Amino acid sequence: MTNDQPAPLSTDFFxxxxxxxxxxxxxxxxxxxxxxxTLSGVVVEAEAxxxxxxxxxxxSKGRTPRTEVMFGPPGRAYVYLIYGMYHMLNLVTEAxxxxxxxxxxxxxxxxxxxxxxxxxxxxxxxxxxxxALTSGPGKLCQAFxxxxxxxxxPVTTGEQLWLERGQTVPDSHVATGPRVGxxxxxxxxxxAPWRFWLRGNxxxxx
DNA sequence: CAGACGATTGCCT
DNA sequence: GGCAATCGTCTGT
Numbered sequence: 171m172t173n174d175q176p177a178p179l180s181t182d183f184f185x186x187x188x189x190x191x192x193x194x195x196x197x198x199x200x201x202x203x204x205x206x207x208t209l210s211g212v213v214v215e216a217e218a219x220x221x222x223x224x225x226x227x228x229x230s231k232g233r234t235p236r237t238e239v240m241f242g243p244p245g246r247a248y249v250y251l252i253y254g255m256y257h258m259l260n261l262v263t264e265a266x267x268x269x270x271x272x273x274x275x276x277x278x279x280x281x282x283x284x285x286x287x288x289x290x291x292x293x294x295x296x297x298x299x300x301x302a303l304t305s306g307p308g309k310l311c312q313a314f315x316x317x318x319x320x321x322x323x324p325v326t327t328g329e330q331l332w333l334e335r336g337q338t339v340p341d342s343h344v345a346t347g348p349r350v351g352x353x354x355x356x357x358x359x360x361x362a363p364w365r366f367w368l369r370g371n372x373x374x375x376x
Numbered sequence: 377c378a379g380a381c382g383a384t385t386g387c388c389t
Numbered sequence: 390g391g392c393a394a395t396c397g398t399c400t401g402t
Contacts, residue, residue: 217383219383226383227383228383231399234398234399235398235399236397236398236399250382250383250397250398251382251395251396251397251398252382252383252384252396252397253381253382253384253385253394253395253396254382254394254395254396254397255384255385255394255395255396256384256385258383258384260383273383275383292386306384306385307383307384308384308385309384309385318397349383350383350384351382351383351384352383354381354382355383375384
C-alpha cells in the first residue's frame with residue numbers, strides 16, 4: 171500500500187556517532203500529537219553530548235537513576251528538569267551502554283503555532299512573536315508540551331512524539347561552535363565544536 | 377537529611 | 390547586563 175506520510179526516524183538513525191546524528195537532525199521535523207492537535211517544527215539547532223569522557227555530558231559522572239536512559243538503547247528521549255522549571259529534550263544515540271545524546275536546542279515552528287502560543291503565553295503579557303516560541307531548549311519543550319513523562323519515550327514509533335526526515339541541509343548552511351551553558355566542563359570539552367545550527371536562521375537560540 | 381547546584385528563561389535596573 | 394525563579398538529583402554528614 172502507498173503511504174504519503176513520512177516515516178518516523180528509525181532506531182538505526184540514532185544508533186550512529188552522536189556528531190553525525192546531531193548534524194543530520196538539522197532540517198528534520200519534530201512532531202508532537204497532543205490534545206487532538208499536531209504540533210511540528212524543523213530542528214534548527216542541536217548539541218552533541220558524547221559518552222563517559224565528555225565532562226559536559228551528565229553521564230560522565232556515572233550511571234545514576236537520572237542518566238540511566240542515556241545508557242539504554244538509542245532512539246529514546248532523555249528528558250530532564252533544569253533550574254526547577256524548564257525541561258530539556260535529548261535523543262539518545264549510539265549503541266546501548268555507551269551514554270550519549272543530542273540536545274534539541276531550537277526548532278522553527280511549522281504547524282500548530284496557535285497551540286504553541288497558548289502553551290507559552292503568560293497572563294498579562296503581550297503575545298509572543300513566532301521567533302520567541304521555540305528558540306531555546308526550554309522554550310520548545312514548553313511549546314510542545316514535553317515534560318518528564320517523556321523520559322525514556324521511544325521516538326521511533328510515531329506515537330505522541332517523533333521525528334521525521336525533512337529537506338536535506340547542505341553543509342554550506344550548517345554552522346558549528348562550542349556548546350552553550352557548560353562552564354563547569356573541562357576546557358577541551360567547553361571548546362569542542364559540538365553545537366550545530368542553521369546559519370542565519372532566526373529561530374536559533376543564539 | 378540538609379545543602380548545593382544546574383545543557384534556562386524572562387523580568388528588572 | 391544583573392539576577393531571581395524553583396525542584397529533581399546528587400553529595401556528604
